[in-house]
Amino acid sequence: MEKRVVFRSTWLPYALVAPQIAVTIVFFFWPAVQAGWYSFQLQDAFGERTQFVGLANFAALLGDANYLHSFRITAVFSVLVAGTGIAISLLLAAMADRVIRGALAYRTLLIWPYAVAPAVAGVLWLFLFAPSVGIITFALRSIGVHWDWVLQGDQAMLLVVIAAAWKQISYNFLFFLAGLQSIPRPLIEAAAIDGAGPGRRFWTIVFPLLSPTAFFLLVVNIVYAFFDTFGVIDATTQGGPAGATQILVYKVYYDGVKGADLGGSSAQSVILMAIVIALTVVQFRYVERKVQY
Amino acid sequence: MVEQRPWLTAFAHAVLIAGILVIMFPLYVTFVASTRSLEDILSVPMPLLPGDRLWENYAQVLAAGTTKGVTAPVGRMMLNSLVMALAIAFGKIAISIAASFAIVYFRFPLRNFFFWMIFVTLMLPVEVRIIPTFKVVSDLGMINSYVGLTLPLIASATATFLFRQFFLTVPDELAEAARIDGAGPMRFFRDVVLPLSKTSIAALFVIQFIYGWNQYLWPLLITTDESMYTAVIGIKRMIVAGDALTEWNLVMATAMLALLPPAAVVLLMQRWFVKGLVETEK
Secondary structure, eight states, X not given: OOOSSOBOOSSHHHHHHHHHHHHHIIIIIHHHHHHHHHTTEEEOTTSSOEEEOTTHHHHHHHTOHHHHHHHHHHHHHHHHHHHHHHHHHHHHHHHHHHOOTTHHHHHHHHHGGGGSOHHHHHHHHHHHTOTTTOHHHHHHHHTTOOOOTTTOHXXXXXXXXXXXXXXXXXXXXXXXXXXXXXXXXXXXXXXXXXXXXXXXXXXXXXXXXXXXXXXXXXXXXXXXXIIITHHHHHHTTTTOSTTTTOOHHHHHHIIIXXXXXXXXXXXXXXXXXHHHHHHHHHHHHHHHHHHHO | OOSOOHHHHHHHHHHHHHHHHHHHHHHHHHHHHHTSOHHHHHSSSOOSSOOSOHHHHHHHHHHHOOSSSOOSOHHHHHHHHHHHHHXXXXXXXXXXXXXXXXXXXXXXXXXXXXXXXXXXXXXXXXXXXXXXXXXXXXXXXXXXXXXXXXXXXXXXXXXXHXXXXXXXXXXXXXXXXXXXXXXXXXXXXXXXXXXXXXXXXXXXXXXXXXXXXXXXXXXXXXXXXXXXXXXXXXXXXXOOSSTXXXXXXXXXXXXXXXXXXXXXXXXXXXXXXXXHXXXXXX
């Protein structure tokens, strides 16, 4: 789409885009190019000499059991976060769509976790699940569950999944609610007249009409679990115990900052960029389809 | 609803209330912990009713941080967070509205190239290019400064898209009339486009303020000096290894302080928040 009426100036448009383009070049393109460049290099322990090693960093990564493990962890983590987040928020949105009294109050009380920083969300749940002082730890112990995520990888994973999904429920809820409210009422009424009960109506009419929203949220939630949950992980488990919660983004940070392995970390960055690009393409494909729909 | 089913409506209310209780529970426990002494919290199980230390705990962290670990005042961290959130929100809005105005209302060589360049930044979240970006910023001498905290984060493809979409819906007649009346592009921008964009700006402000306030990885790398910590970083630094040593009452008071401003923005500007969320994802 283009404007029919435009202004004319030889310098003004360049001046207007200049700030945005300058920031983009200095802080996006330049570092991205450097990440690509470093990923072909090997640095010695003191950072003084570098050596061009071609694809050796990538080959080392793909042969590294830890890295492949981190891939598996990330897959499990993002499926769990997206799955629980979407299921719970769909249930809540379907209920909120039904009630009339108090609807605004319910919505207000459900959306505030969106404002909580991932790291703070991590700390809130860390406190509840703390091995020695946590209130949920105490409750679990009193029913005979031995809870100590510091030692048990599965429990650490559960902790970060709960914290990450908790924060994301409000976002999913708002989109599901908007989706539900845009479904034409006559469709539902016609089904009701034909004798379909609420459950039948939900699965045969509402849910299919909601599936574009659900698919969109699936992609957004996976992106969230991949990248935005860094704060949750760093504030709680820091990838531990023994790498049980070390998702890819955390490993980039850990190897690059703590491990000072510039080449390896950059190679991981390049792989992650490829994943983001793939996810963005999927997301935009979907957006285009929705427009035609 | 299409039919009367009292039991189903009651069920819906029950599910919603249960959901809200689960969602609110961490916040409630955090609040209770922030009003108690450390001894209360360490006496497992901790009491679940607010105590009487609210004032002491909050005054302590605001003025002097924790007694061990982080000794920088949280008041200062809140100020840093506020500066960061406001600079990012206004910076993003300003450079994006200017760029999209140029892209929509002018024809010039490289126009599509610039648009494409901005678009690609969507695919490069900071988490992915941590080390090289950090190197660039440290080479520019921006470590431990507000410029270093905010400038690298203010480029925004989503805001540019949002304004572009909006400008495309502004009727051509307005620009035509402005030109016939002899108004230049900047006059048109100031008197017509800016007032029309008010609700989009408000919606974006809410989203970007939260984004800026909640930044974690970037300030973690850029701030090594305690006086430059943001509130979110401060909390993380207060948790010492071994959870019996952590001063949980003070950590929880800081957590409350760190989550209140963005939560207040969401609740007070709820209408723009919902609009902003839905529109930035289009």
